[in-house]
Amino acid sequence: MLRFLLSRLGQSVFILIGVTVITFALAFLVPADPVRMIAGRSASPATVENIRHQLGLDRPVPEQYVRYVTRLVHGDLGRSYMQKTQVSTLIASRLPATLLLMAGAIFFELLIGLTAGIWAATRRGHFSDQAVMVASFVGVSAPQFLVGLLLLYVFANLLNLFPLGGYGDLHHLILPALTLGIGGGGWYSRVMRSSMADVLRQDYIRTARAKGLKERKVVLVHGLRNAILPVVAMVGLDIGIFMSGAVVVESVYGWPGIGQLAWQAIQVIDIPIIMGVTLTAAVAIVLGNLLADLVTPFIDPRVRL
Amino acid sequence: MKTARSMLLAIVAAAVMATAAATAQAAGGKMIVTFKDDVSTLDPAIGYDWQNWSMIKSLFDGLMDYKPGTTDLVPELAQSYEISPDGTQYTFKLHPEAKFHNGRPITADDVKWSIERAVNPKTQSPGAGFFSAIKGFEEANSGKTDKLSGIVVLDPHTVRFDLSRPDATFLHVLQLNFSFPVPKEEVERLGADFGKSPVGSGAYKLKEWTLGQRIVFVRNPDYWKKDTPKLDEIEFQFGQDPSVALLRLKKGEVDILGDGIPPARFLEVKNDPANKGLIVQGNQLQTGYVTMNVKIKPFDNVKVRQAVNMAINKERIVKIINNRAVPATQPLPPSMPGYDKNYKGYPYDPEGAKKLLKDAGFPNGFETELYANNTDPNPRIAQAIQQDLATIGIKANLKTLAQSAVIQAGGDGTAPMIWSGGMAWIADFPDPSDFYGPILGCGGAVQGGWNWSWYCNKDLDKLGAEADAVTDPAKKAEREEMWRKIFIKIMDDAPWAPVFNELRFTMHSPRVKGEDSWFVDPVHIPVHYDEVYVAQ
Numbered sequence: 001m002l003r004f005l006l007s008r009l010g011q012s013v014f015i016l017i018g019v020t021v022i023t024f025a026l027a028f029l030v031p032a033d034p035v036r037m038i039a040g041r042s043a044s045p046a047t048v049e050n051i052r053h054q055l056g057l058d059r060p061v062p063e064q065y066v067r068y069v070t071r072l073v074h075g076d077l078g079r080s081y082m083q084k085t086q087v088s089t090l091i092a093s094r095l096p097a098t099l100l101l102m103a104g105a106i107f108f109e110l111l112i113g114l115t116a117g118i119w120a121a122t123r124r125g126h127f128s129d130q131a132v133m134v135a136s137f138v139g140v141s142a143p144q145f146l147v148g149l150l151l152l153y154v155f156a157n158l159l160n161l162f163p164l165g166g167y168g169d170l171h172h173l174i175l176p177a178l179t180l181g182i183g184g185g186g187w188y189s190r191v192m193r194s195s196m197a198d199v200l201r202q203d204y205i206r207t208a209r210a211k212g213l214k215e216r217k218v219v220l221v222h223g224l225r226n227a228i229l230p231v232v233a234m235v236g237l238d239i240g241i242f243m244s245g246a247v248v249v250e251s252v253y254g255w256p257g258i259g260q261l262a263w264q265a266i267q268v269i270d271i272p273i274i275m276g277v278t279l280t281a282a283v284a285i286v287l288g289n290l291l292a293d294l295v296t297p298f299i300d301p302r303v304r305l
Numbered sequence: 306m307k308t309a310r311s312m313l314l315a316i317v318a319a320a321v322m323a324t325a326a327a328t329a330q331a332a333g334g335k336m337i338v339t340f341k342d343d344v345s346t347l348d349p350a351i352g353y354d355w356q357n358w359s360m361i362k363s364l365f366d367g368l369m370d371y372k373p374g375t376t377d378l379v380p381e382l383a384q385s386y387e388i389s390p391d392g393t394q395y396t397f398k399l400h401p402e403a404k405f406h407n408g409r410p411i412t413a414d415d416v417k418w419s420i421e422r423a424v425n426p427k428t429q430s431p432g433a434g435f436f437s438a439i440k441g442f443e444e445a446n447s448g449k450t451d452k453l454s455g456i457v458v459l460d461p462h463t464v465r466f467d468l469s470r471p472d473a474t475f476l477h478v479l480q481l482n483f484s485f486p487v488p489k490e491e492v493e494r495l496g497a498d499f500g501k502s503p504v505g506s507g508a509y510k511l512k513e514w515t516l517g518q519r520i521v522f523v524r525n526p527d528y529w530k531k532d533t534p535k536l537d538e539i540e541f542q543f544g545q546d547p548s549v550a551l552l553r554l555k556k557g558e559v560d561i562l563g564d565g566i567p568p569a570r571f572l573e574v575k576n577d578p579a580n581k582g583l584i585v586q587g588n589q590l591q592t593g594y595v596t597m598n599v600k601i602k603p604f605d606n607v608k609v610r611q612a613v614n615m616a617i618n619k620e621r622i623v624k625i626i627n628n629r630a631v632p633a634t635q636p637l638p639p640s641m642p643g644y645d646k647n648y649k650g651y652p653y654d655p656e657g658a659k660k661l662l663k664d665a666g667f668p669n670g671f672e673t674e675l676y677a678n679n680t681d682p683n684p685r686i687a688q689a690i691q692q693d694l695a696t697i698g699i700k701a702n703l704k705t706l707a708q709s710a711v712i713q714a715g716g717d718g719t720a721p722m723i724w725s726g727g728m729a730w731i732a733d734f735p736d737p738s739d740f741y742g743p744i745l746g747c748g749g750a751v752q753g754g755w756n757w758s759w760y761c762n763k764d765l766d767k768l769g770a771e772a773d774a775v776t777d778p779a780k781k782a783e784r785e786e787m788w789r790k791i792f793i794k795i796m797d798d799a800p801w802a803p804v805f806n807e808l809r810f811t812m813h814s815p816r817v818k819g820e821d822s823w824f825v826d827p828v829h830i831p832v833h834y835d836e837v838y839v840a841q
Contacts, residue, residue, distance in 0.1 A: 030709075030710070031710050031713050031714070032707070032709035032710045032712065032713045033709075033712075033713055033716075033753070034709075035753075036709075036712055036713065036716060036753055037709055037712070038429070038431060039431045040353045040354075040431045041728075041743050041744065041749075041755040042431075042432070042434065042435065042733050042739070042742075042743045042755075043431045043432070043433070043434055044433070044434030044437065044748070045751055045752075045753060045754065046433075046434070046446060046447070047430070047431065047432075047433045047434045047446070048753055050426035050429070050433070050446070050448075051426075051429045051431070053426070054426060054427060054429050055429070079497060080345075082345040082346070083343075083345045083346055083500070083501075084346055084348070084351065084429075084497045084498075084500050085497070085498065085500075085501055085516075089516070090516060090517075093515075093516035093517055094516070094517055097517075149548070149549075152549060152552075153552075156552075157552050157556075164549055164552055164553045164556065164558065165545065165546070165549050165553075166542075167518060250544065251341070251544065251546050252546050252549065253546075253549075254542070254543075254544040254545045254546060254549065255544065256516075256517035256518045256543070256544050260343075260517065260544050261343075261517065264342055264343055267707070267708065267709070268709065269709055
């Protein structure tokens with residue numbers, strides 16, 4: 001266990017170094033100049049060069065990278081070019097909303113995915129199986145902004161059941177989380193269905209049935225425990241993905257998550273924010289996967305770390 | 306008797322209505338404004354986009370301002386001012402009652418220190434160059450000294466600017482946010498975070514800034530201008546999708562659509578009788594144009610540039626954007642001083658354009674590139690231009706890119722043609738010289754500049770400098786005439802093909818009231834926050 005954790009930690013360091021190098025290089029490869037975005041159209045050439053010098057952007061890129069990493073090691077993510085605020089402050093201000101949306105989205109993914117997947121797996125070949133699978137396919141393929149606007153229009157604007165976007169209590173969370181949950185839940189249900197179908201063919205399930213257990217207990221206790229493993233891995237991935245922000249859903253619902261911060265920073269090439277968000281996302285992906293791996297042995301005791 | 310009673314009733318009714326109208330106008334109430342994007346900073350030395358520009362104007366005051374809804378200069382923090390006959394000395398008396406939000410009176414030292422701060426390279430102000438006429442600018446802007454010798458404090462309430470050249474735009478410069486006095490003690494206390502916790506002197510104070518969510522302004526109770534502002538509070542909400550904001554406005558949850566009516570829903574919203582009286586139309590100090598890089602063949606040939614001007618069907622492009630603009634004939638927009646009402650511009654004449662191309666030695670046209678911003682409606686406009694050019698034989702390949710990439714290509718001089726739409730800037734101040742220097746003058750035709758046609762006419766630069774040396778307010782019309790001639794001369798050389806001047810449509814909730822001009826103020830976008838009020 002300890003050995004597993006140590007080796008994972010070692011891997012993570014390499015992943016994070018790789019991520020910083022690639023993001024940094026990409027930010028400088030983009031054919032656009034952050035200083036021009038800051039300076040606007042009426043700045044004199046001298047002003048532009050002054051700003052470039054003050055930001056250290058007149059130095060060679062490798063030197064800038066080394067400076068960045070040195071500061072990073074000291075826990076300093078730098079200051080935003082545009083906002084002049086600490087990047088850590090900006091990201092921290094977005095974290096609660098991002099984490100809340102992530103939790104809500106994963107809740108709906110599991111709710112939709114597990115229910116639909118188990119339902120379909122236990123009725124294989126029946127009409128209801130096909131209907132559920134078609135529905136899941138629609139859920140996966142529907143563009144998020146469309147689903148988002150549709151839910152918002154129907155449930156918030158016409159039926160007045162939810163607020164028209166915004167951030168606050170549980171009421172605000174349900175529609176954006178559901179929008180994300182419909183997409184992810186579609187995936188989960190397909191994975192769950194095939195995984196459950198495999199498990200239900202196993203000998204121990206036949207044994208369980210033979211000894212007279214109720215079908216419900218066979219599926220939900222004996223079957224689910226094994227069938228859910230691939231879904232756990234997917235949740236681990238989703239933690240990372242949602243931490244880097246759900247740009248589309250955030251903008252439809254006016255949800256102040258990390259995605260909006262990243263999107264606005266990309267428009268103006270605010271490199272410190274872009275770097276900060278990418279790093280946060282990378283850390284979250286690493287942690288999410290680690291979490292999924294750590295949880296697995298509790299579900300399936302055969303797995304040892 | 307009966308008549309007398311009904312007359313009495315009528316008088317009473319009229320009196321009641323008048324009182325009701327008066328109460329409706331009384332100060333108070335709260336307004337909600339939505340925006341899609343966050344506000345980056347509220348530091349007047351740094352903020353330089355259309356969104357924070359007017360917010361900063363409500364938190365801070367400058368020596369000069371414009372009469373609400375107009376482009377007429379009036380003194381603000383200045384109680385009075387004097388210009389020396391040669392136009393190189395400007396002396397201002399400060400308003401004695403003006404105070405910062407921390408209670409300290411504003412002095413001449415604050416005026417001096419704040420402009421020195423904006424010019425100091427450490428501040429990273431994009432507006433430093435606007436102060437280049439002040440003596441000692443070079444030394445201060447290069448960081449050799451942190452003082453500007455050209456700003457002289459005569460007494461705590463009198464400050465004099467010594468200019469190295471007469472500058473007719475200088476009063477405009479003193480209404481730019483970059484010149485606004487900031488309290489030194491607060492800037493030093495807060496450092497770089499001043500932009501997130503600004504302490505100003507304006508009609509409103511910052512009450513709350515929840516990053517990524519909202520900013521709340523509250524009335525400054527100690528404001529020296531009586532009866533200003535009219536609202537108690539303004540809440541700005543961020544991250545709001547414009548179409549959702551529209552739904553919320555219809556429900557009465559929102560008062561002003563900061564980003565305007567979503568283009569895709571424009572006609573539907575505008576033609577809906579329910580919205581009558583809620584949409585105010587106005588002009589914008591904006592021109593949409595195509596630049597032709599005179600350093601890239603064949604646009605070095607004036608006939609080719611004129612042919613492009615004649616090939617573009619501006620009426621059709623205006624229709625494509627649902628008549629949210631009027632066709633343009635010249636670089637200056639109609640509401641800008643110096644605009645030539647009588648100048649008709651190049652006619653739409655594809656045959657004539659073909660003939661010009663033939664004369665220029667391109668009977669079969671040529672192939673080139675047209676750059677454009679990739680946000681709607683700009684790709685559609687660029688496609689229309691592409692089709693128009695194709696009819697005279699010019700094959701223009703479209704390059705629709707992110708804003709920053711288009712700006713880069715323009716400033717590097719690698720783009721033969723650029724459609725200017727979607728670059729998210731507006732005029733800095735309502736004066737023709739602002740439409741010349743950065744975007745048509747030699748000063749902007751440099752690496753990283755914004756003169757993307759790279760047109761540099763030394764004679765016109767000289768004429769422009771002469772016009773800007775006319776500082777006597779009595780000779781305003783003469784100066785405008787000088788600028789008018791410069792822009793018409795530019796049209797002869799045709800480095801641009803002006804396409805349209807955008808109109809502005811501001812939508813507000815029924816409860817927000819005010820004069821129409823406050824909702825389409827040329828400088829305060831989306832509305833003049835200090836002036837509009839809500840019906841109680």
